[in-house]
Amino acid sequence: MRLVGKIGMVAAAALMLAGCGSSDDSKASETSTAKTTASTSQAKPASAGRECTAEDIKVDGGFGTAPKITIPTDCDPPKQLIVKDLVEGSGPGAASGQSLKMNYTLITWSDKKKLDSSFDRGETFDLKLGQGKVIQGWDQGLIGVQQGARRLLIVPPDLGYGASSRGGMKPNETLVFVTDAVKVGS
Incomplete structure (x- = not known):
C-alpha cells in the first residue's frame, strides 16, 4: 500500500x-x-469601516526637515497606492530611468512607528527610477515627482514587501513614506 x-x-x-x-x-x-x-x-484587527485617504494622514514639517507623520486609527489602510504632493516642486517631473536623490521617512501602518529615515542618517537615498531596484510603490509612486517636492506615498503590501517580514516590519505591512525629491536627474 x-x-x-x-x-x-x-x-x-x-x-x-x-x-x-x-x-x-x-x-x-x-x-x-x-x-x-x-x-x-x-x-486581524477589526475594520474601521472605511479606507484612509491621503487627507487622513497628518504630516508636520516642511521640505528638507524630518517629517512627523501621524496615521489615524479610525480608518483602514488603503488597498491601492496613494500618491499626494504635500509641497510642490519645480522643473520637469521624474521619468523612468532617471536618477533621483531622495530623503524619506518610513512609518509602518500596523504599529504606527518610524522604521527608517534617511533624514536621521543625514544622507540622501540615491536610486534610478523604474529599474526594479526599489519597491514597486516607489518605482510607480515617484514617477512625475519634481525637484523640491515633498510627496506622501501610502504603499499597500503588494507594492511593498508583501508577505516577507524584514527590518522589523510585519508581513503584509502597509508602508507610509514622506519623501523629499532633493535632486531629479543627473
Missing part, C-alpha cells in the same frame, strides 16, 4: 474515533474551537 493510502486510512480512523467521544470530549472540542476562533479574530 502506498504511503498516501496509509495516511488516508489513519486520518479516517482518527476522525471516526473523534466522533465516538463522550459528551465531555465534545465540550472540550467546543471550548478549543471557541479559543481558536477568538485568537484568529484577535490576529
Whole structure:
C-alpha cells in the first residue's frame, strides 16, 4: 500500500474515533474551537469601516526637515497606492530611468512607528527610477515627482514587501513614506 493510502486510512480512523467521544470530549472540542476562533479574530484587527485617504494622514514639517507623520486609527489602510504632493516642486517631473536623490521617512501602518529615515542618517537615498531596484510603490509612486517636492506615498503590501517580514516590519505591512525629491536627474 502506498504511503498516501496509509495516511488516508489513519486520518479516517482518527476522525471516526473523534466522533465516538463522550459528551465531555465534545465540550472540550467546543471550548478549543471557541479559543481558536477568538485568537484568529484577535490576529486581524477589526475594520474601521472605511479606507484612509491621503487627507487622513497628518504630516508636520516642511521640505528638507524630518517629517512627523501621524496615521489615524479610525480608518483602514488603503488597498491601492496613494500618491499626494504635500509641497510642490519645480522643473520637469521624474521619468523612468532617471536618477533621483531622495530623503524619506518610513512609518509602518500596523504599529504606527518610524522604521527608517534617511533624514536621521543625514544622507540622501540615491536610486534610478523604474529599474526594479526599489519597491514597486516607489518605482510607480515617484514617477512625475519634481525637484523640491515633498510627496506622501501610502504603499499597500503588494507594492511593498508583501508577505516577507524584514527590518522589523510585519508581513503584509502597509508602508507610509514622506519623501523629499532633493535632486531629479543627473
